[in-house]
Amino acid sequence: QVQLVESGGGLVKPGGSLRLSCAASGFTFSANYMTWIRQAPGKGLEWVSNINIGGDGVYYAASVKGRFTVSRDNAKNSLYLQMNSLRAEDTAVYYCARGIYSMDVWGQGTTVTVSS
Amino acid sequence: DIQMTQSPSTLSASVGDRVTITCRASQSISSWLAWYQQKPGKAPNLLIHKASSLESGVPSRFSGSGSGTEFTLTINSLQPDDFATYYCQQYNSYPRTFGQGTRVEIK
Numbered sequence: 001q002v003q004l005v006e007s008g009g010g011l012v013k014p015g016g017s018l019r020l021s022c023a024a025s026g027f028t029f030s031a032n033y034m035t036w037i038r039q040a041p042g043k044g045l046e047w048v049s050n051i052n053i054g055g056d057g058v059y060y061a062a063s064v065k066g067r068f069t070v071s072r073d074n075a076k077n078s079l080y081l082q083m084n085s086l087r088a089e090d091t092a093v094y095y096c097a098r099g100i101y102s103m104d105v106w107g108q109g110t111t112v113t114v115s116s
Numbered sequence: 117d118i119q120m121t122q123s124p125s126t127l128s129a130s131v132g133d134r135v136t137i138t139c140r141a142s143q144s145i146s147s148w149l150a151w152y153q154q155k156p157g158k159a160p161n162l163l164i165h166k167a168s169s170l171e172s173g174v175p176s177r178f179s180g181s182g183s184g185t186e187f188t189l190t191i192n193s194l195q196p197d198d199f200a201t202y203y204c205q206q207y208n209s210y211p212r213t214f215g216q217g218t219r220v221e222i223k
Contacts, residue, residue: 045152045160045203047212059210095159101207102150102165109159
């Protein structure tokens with residue numbers, strides 16, 4: 001079935017780095033734009049970044065621009081989010097989702113906690 | 117950035133009620149609006165795209181309307197499974213932005 005599975009979350013100290021992955025299955029990953037969205041504990045949804053099919057068109061929220069990098073490997077059906085210079089305010093559940101307009105398929109999320 | 121404002125923030129309703137949630141955009145977004153439902157501990161689920169197009173598999177008691185800056189999500193005959201938080205999201209421009217959410221709780 002159509003599925004997205006995130007991984008790579010964890011506890012990291014302020015200033016540290018993490019790389020999130022999102023494995024896609026059940027659909028043609030290489031034909032779909034993809035998005036990362038996050039949700040801080042008890043808060044609403046925040047769009048983080050998205051990427052086009054070829055990986056050469058990307059957009060970022062101002063809050064992460066210059067620190068986060070989105071990429072994809074269509075041969076591996078995978079989406080990535082490299083997160084550097086992490087801050088406490090980056091603590092959230094990170095979701096990958098299919099699409100860059102409305103998002104019709106979401107993963108279950110992976111939790112990132114930034115704390116000393 | 118386009119600000120999305122939902123009202124109310126919390127809504128108390130009973131099974132069988134008709135419920136309406138409003139989403140206002142700080143500038144025109146044409147019909148580039150989506151609605152999502154989220155239950156605790158779960159990922160959001162797309163209900164409606166392009167303001168009024170029901171996503172495949174979503175019950176017909178959900179409907180969306182509006183264009184420009186004012187939009188509504190209506191749930192006809194609220195069911196026990198519908199108690200959740202609802203978010204609107206604009207995709208007219210970057211950055212994509214979400215409303216703050218409307219929690220529908222049992223009265």
